[in-house]
Amino acid sequence: MKQEDVTKDDVAKDEWRPCPRCESKRVDTMSKAFFILMFLGTGSMLFWLGFLFFPFFIISALLMLMAPLGFILPKMYQCKDCNYTWTKNDL
Numbered sequence: 001m002k003q004e005d006v007t008k009d010d011v012a013k014d015e016w017r018p019c020p021r022c023e024s025k026r027v028d029t030m031s032k033a034f035f036i037l038m039f040l041g042t043g044s045m046l047f048w049l050g051f052l053f054f055p056f057f058i059i060s061a062l063l064m065l066m067a068p069l070g071f072i073l074p075k076m077y078q079c080k081d082c083n084y085t086w087t088k089n090d091l
């Protein structure tokens, strides 16, 4: 029986580089799911705040609409040492 060792995680961490600012190798890859959850989470929170202060409704709606953009965002990296964040396109 053939064992498949390649998981989605292995594909995701294919090519990362040291931090362009401090050249640290402690680099985190930020997943697209993280951004989508962040947009949706913040959006739903602001939705409830909208009952107190109407403009929050608008911001909430905008965040919800932006959530799908997480799918087309380039992969992002964050340095654990200096907190510098960059994308593949920045290099």
Ligand SMILES: [Zn+2]
Residues within 6 Å of the ligand: 019, 020, 021, 022, 023, 024, 079, 080, 081, 082, 083, 084
């Ligand atoms: Zn760094």
